[in-house]
Amino acid sequence: MNKKAVVLVSGGLDSTTVLAMAQAQGYSCYTIxxxxxxxxxxxxxxxESTAKALGVVEHKVVTLDLRSIxxxxxxxxxxxxxEDDPGGIPVTYVPARNTVFLSIALGxxxxxxAEAIWIGVNAVDYSGYPDCRAEYIQAFQAMxxxxxxAGVEGRSLEIKTPLLHLSKxxxxxxxxALGVDYGLTVSCYQANSNGEACGLCDSCRLRKAGFDEAGVPDPTQYAAKPVA
Structure with missing residues (x-):
């Protein structure tokens, strides 16, 4: 019987890579x-585009209202x-976001x-978010x-974080190496309705630097000239 995994996907570079990695390890993937x-x-x-391109079993979108808080x-x-780096935990941190998302994915x-949940948290290029650290993931898995x-009956579930210690x-x-089409992904914090990136926010800077360091052409569509 195929092993199943729930994979959290945002449409960004990291989560799309995680989805491809889960599939490469033989998981039947259900994306959320x-x-x-x-x-x-x-x-x-x-x-939705990346999930379809990678051929997941099912893709689900859950509606929440975090604007209310x-x-x-x-x-x-x-x-x-x-559009600069003020240091510390930035204002783009969404309070309790990964805890809320992981809880619904757990359900x-x-x-x-499913025996695993895969998530693209990263403790290297992670903008200082507290819910992207190894200690947090370990605590959530225990909880x-x-x-x-399932846990009480001995069917334990693992939170998989293969990107945790990788650079962009x-x-x-x-x-x-897994054939991911990064041209389908959107990482920008303020992308326009066409999915074009600002090239200025923290997420854009990290993404662009990653492609530069990897020596891979950047397929990102920018609405304005990206930062140098």
């Missing part, structure tokens, strides 16, 4: 995205997306009988196996 009121909604179109430049239009994984019927360049190299 979240329409949470984010500013960069072009990512939802990209998530705000607190992030991605969920509150009154907070500008920064679907239990329904499906997941305490909180579910190495993530791109891994994806290229």
């Amino acid at each position: 995205s979240f329409d949470y009121g984010q500013r960069h909604r072009a990512e939802l179109v990209a998530a 705000g607190g992030s430049a991605l969920t509150d239009d009154a907070i500008d997306v920064p 679907w994984a239990e329904v499906l009988g 997941a196996n305490l909180a579910t019927k 360049a190495n993530i791109i190299r891994e994806g290229m």
